[in-house]
Amino acid sequence: MTLVGISPTGAESGAPRDSSGRRLAAGIFVGRERELQDLQLNMEEALAGRGRLVLVAGEPGIGKTSIAHELAAHARSRGLQVLWGRCDDSGGAPAYWPWVQIIRSFVSDAAPLDVTAAMGPGAAYIAEIVPDVRDWLLHLPPRPSLDLEQARFRLFDSVTTFFRNAAKEHGLVVMIDDLHEADKPSLLLLEFLTRQIAEAHLMVVCLYRDVEVGREHPLFPTLGELSREPVTSRLRLRGLGEREVGQYVELTTGREPPAGLVEAVYRRTDGNPFFVMEIVRLLHEERTLEHAERVRSWGTAIPEGVRAAIVRRLDLLSPECNRLLRVAAVIGREFGIDVLERVSEFSRERLLEVLDEAIGAGIITESQGWRYLFSHALVRDALYEDLTTTRRLRLHRQVGDVLEALHAARPEPYLAEFAHHFSAAAAQGGDVSKAIGYSVRAGERAAVLMAHEDAARHYELALRLLELSGASDSGRLLDLLLMLSDSLWRAGEIERAKAVSLHAVEMARNLNASEL
Ligand SMILES: Nc1ncnc2c1ncn2[C@@H]1O[C@H](COP(=O)(O)OP(=O)(O)OP(=O)(O)O)[C@@H](O)[C@H]1O
Ligand SMILES: [Mg+2]
Numbered sequence: 093m094t095l096v097g098i099s100p101t102g103a104e105s106g107a108p109r110d111s112s113g114r115r116l117a118a119g120i121f122v123g124r125e126r127e128l129q130d131l132q133l134n135m136e137e138a139l140a141g142r143g144r145l146v147l148v149a150g151e152p153g154i155g156k157t158s159i160a161h162e163l164a165a166h167a168r169s170r171g172l173q174v175l176w177g178r179c180d181d182s183g184g185a186p187a188y189w190p191w192v193q194i195i196r197s198f199v200s201d202a203a204p205l206d207v208t209a210a211m212g213p214g215a216a217y218i219a220e221i222v223p224d225v226r227d228w229l230l231h232l233p234p235r236p237s238l239d240l241e242q243a244r245f246r247l248f249d250s251v252t253t254f255f256r257n258a259a260k261e262h263g264l265v266v267m268i269d270d271l272h273e274a275d276k277p278s279l280l281l282l283e284f285l286t287r288q289i290a291e292a293h294l295m296v297v298c299l300y301r302d303v304e305v306g307r308e309h310p311l312f313p314t315l316g317e318l319s320r321e322p323v324t325s326r327l328r329l330r331g332l333g334e335r336e337v338g339q340y341v342e343l344t345t346g347r348e349p350p351a352g353l354v355e356a357v358y359r360r361t362d363g364n365p366f367f368v369m370e371i372v373r374l375l376h377e378e379r380t381l382e383h384a385e386r387v388r389s390w391g392t393a394i395p396e397g398v399r400a401a402i403v404r405r406l407d408l409l410s411p412e413c414n415r416l417l418r419v420a421a422v423i424g425r426e427f428g429i430d431v432l433e434r435v436s437e438f439s440r441e442r443l444l445e446v447l448d449e450a451i452g453a454g455i456i457t458e459s460q461g462w463r464y465l466f467s468h469a470l471v472r473d474a475l476y477e478d479l480t481t482t483r484r485l486r487l488h489r490q491v492g493d494v495l496e497a498l499h500a501a502r503p504e505p506y507l508a509e510f511a512h513h514f515s516a517a518a519a520q521g522g523d524v525s526k527a528i529g530y531s532v533r534a535g536e537r538a539a540v541l542m543a544h545e546d547a548a549r550h551y552e553l554a555l556r557l558l559e560l561s562g563a564s565d566s567g568r569l570l571d572l573l574l575m576l577s578d579s580l581w582r583a584g585e586i587e588r589a590k591a592v593s594l595h596a597v598e599m600a601r602n603l604n605a606s607e608l
Contacts, residue, residue: 120343123336124159127327131163134325135295139172139263143289143323147271147315149302150329152470153366153398156299159329160267163297172263172295173198179274182472183424184512184534186505187277187543188221190268191251195222198258204228210257214250221247221541223505244542248284255285259294270469271300272311276545276583277538279314286321302328310545331363340365344372345381353381356390366470370401373454377408402474405453413449420456420464421475422487429462434494435487481520489517507534508550515553524561528554532572539579548579570599 134144148156164174175197177190186192195218199207208229211218215232219225226232258264268274268282282298289296305311318324332340338354361367371394375381380393387393395401406414419436420427433443447464450456459465466472476484492513499506511527511534518527535550555572558565573596580589 120340121158121162122339122343123332124155124162124329127159127329128162128166130325130327131159131297132166135163135167135170135172135265138259138265138293138295139170141291141293143259143292143294143296145286145289145296145298145318145321145324147318147324147326148297148299148329149326151303151364152301153364153468154329154331155365156301156329157269158365160269160297160299164265164267167263167265167295170263172265173258174265174267176267176269178269179271179278180425181273181275182469183426184509185275186508187275187538187541187546188281190271190274190278191281192222194266194268195251195254196224199224199228211250211254212257214246214253217243217247217250218254244544247542248281251281252285252288255294256289256292259292263293264295266294266296268296268298271298272304272309274311275543276310276549277541277543279310280545283314283317286318286323290323331361332365332368333363334358337361337363337368340368341372344369345376347381350381350384350387352390353384356394360391360394360396364398366468367398367401370398370405371395374401374405377405377453398470399474402471403478406455406475409449409453409455410446413446416443416446417450417455418475418479418483419487421466421472422479422484423491425469425472426459426463426465429464430498431491431494432464434498435490485517485520485522488513489522492517504537507537508546510534511550511553515557518557518560524557525563528557528561528568531557532575535575535579539582544579544583548576548583548585551576551579566599566603570596570603573599 131146131148134146138144148160150156164176167174175194177192177194179185179190198210199222202210207225208215211225211229215225215229216234219229219232255264255266271279271282274282282296285296300311305315319326334354337358338349341349341354341357357368357371361371374395375393380387395404406417409417416432416436416438420432423431423435429440429443429447432438433440436443438446447456451458451464454467455471456464457467466475479487492510495506495509495513496503503510507530511530514522514527514530516522518524531550531554535547535554538544538547538550551572555569555576558569558572573592577589577592577596580586580592
């Protein structure tokens with residue numbers, strides 16, 4: 093078999109890379125020639141000043157993020173700038189989170205003069221959602237006080253103008269990963285931007301799991317809106333073919349696969365690269381490939397499903413490492429070492445050793461500033477789901493407590509995270525009034541950021557928690573209903589806003605009657 097398909101970012105082929113999972117499969121990319129060509133054509137269009145939006149869809153682990161990385165490498169080699177944002181609902185991200193990350197990474201790499209030139213007067217609006225902009229651009233005037241509807245239009249317009257300007261000189265690719273986890277205000281901003289990029293040197297690539305987007309999903313109407321725009325095209329990824337699975341096995345292990353293995357892996361995985369990768373890593377770590385002659389049937393050596401493959405690989409790690417990873421999974425897809433240290437009560441030294449074990453096995457990767465990221469959402473989910481409900485909820489409370497203490501001086505950017513952990517804990521014996529308090533504050537914060545849909549979501553959660561607590565605090569209930577109705581109204585959900593305010597009026601009437 094010939095060795096083909098090493099990615100431009102990839103390492104050399106040949107001998108096994110090394111014995112640890114960290115290197116195994118690193119930089120290997122097979123197939124996808126047609127899809128990459130399609131993406132590159134779109135990129136050339138954008139470079140020529142005909143902006144493009146590409147929606148890349150497919151099941152979990154099918155290779156959306158990987159192909160986007162390949163495109164990013166190609167784009168950089170053509171001189172374009174590439175900015176990434178990842179949507180994340182695993183740890184209570186604040187409103188506009190993908191956009192915040194994208195703008196932040198532009199700002200942190202650019203000279204203040206370039207930031208000023210790209211943002212213009214819109215900087216004051218952008219600084220509302222990305223406070224770093226204000227730290228960066230000294231003497232920025234405060235945002236003019238407009239009514240909230242106008243302010244949201246100005247914010248969307250400012251962000252769009254910024255991207256168009258930033259793309260002008262060299263071209264810009266904006267990648268939004270895991271769009272199915274985006275907050276509604278982020279999706280509305282994406283719709284707004286897409287309507288304005290026809291003449292920009294900008295390519296926006298959005299990756300999402302189509303299997304998760306049913307009719308009720310917030311992304312569903314957005315996909316409808318985006319598809320109507322002439323700048324939009326779609327790309328759906330399917331499984332790799334048997335030939336590519338064979339290439340993958342050969343490239344990762346550095347040896348010709350034993351007879352029957354490739355066919356068995358292909359049949360079991362349908363060519364899903366994540367599943368293929370997990371199986372190859374597992375067989376490698378269990379040293380099955382070295383003693384392939386002992387395997388009677390590959391069907392029995394290969395785990396049944398993705399989850400089984402992950403669990404079997406986790407079983408190869410030390411019990412301490414497993415325990416730590418489960419704590420990390422509760423913090424979220426991405427976690428800081430400071431929070432993990434306090435919740436796990438490991439010493440910093442021991443913690444680093446155990447984290448190194450997980451990095452070596454390819455379970456997590458290092459991110460910036462003492463932060464770590466699960467190498468894949470599917471691994472984090474498997475760990476999270478493996479916890480008993482009691483332990484999971486207890487950990488949510490502990491994580492909430494630690495976050496609260498760590499960010500006591502400046503809690504605003506973390507209110508959604510506090511609300512996420514305390515409300516999860518409240519479902520089983522946690523402090524419900526604290527969970528309500530943070531949900532309300534997270535809602536108020538979202539309202540200030542003109543993220544009305546997010547505000548409504550937080551108020552709805554607070555109402556559910558109030559109900560759960562069984563407290564008969566009518567005054568609080570009434571306040572919450574009014575806040576929810578206001579947010580729904582601003583979010584354009586007029587019918588629901590009316591229903592909630594009618595309910596509030598009825599409650600107020602009953603209250604007055606009982607007070608008379
Ligand atoms: N074409 C490919 N060649 C080799 N390996 C691949 C390829 N595509 C994906 N992989 C491997 O499969 C794993 C899963 O791919 P990726 O993370 O891109 O999937 P995804 O579609 O983004 O999944 P999710 O929906 O969970 O985010 C990656 O870690 C990568 O190592
Ligand atoms: Mg992905």
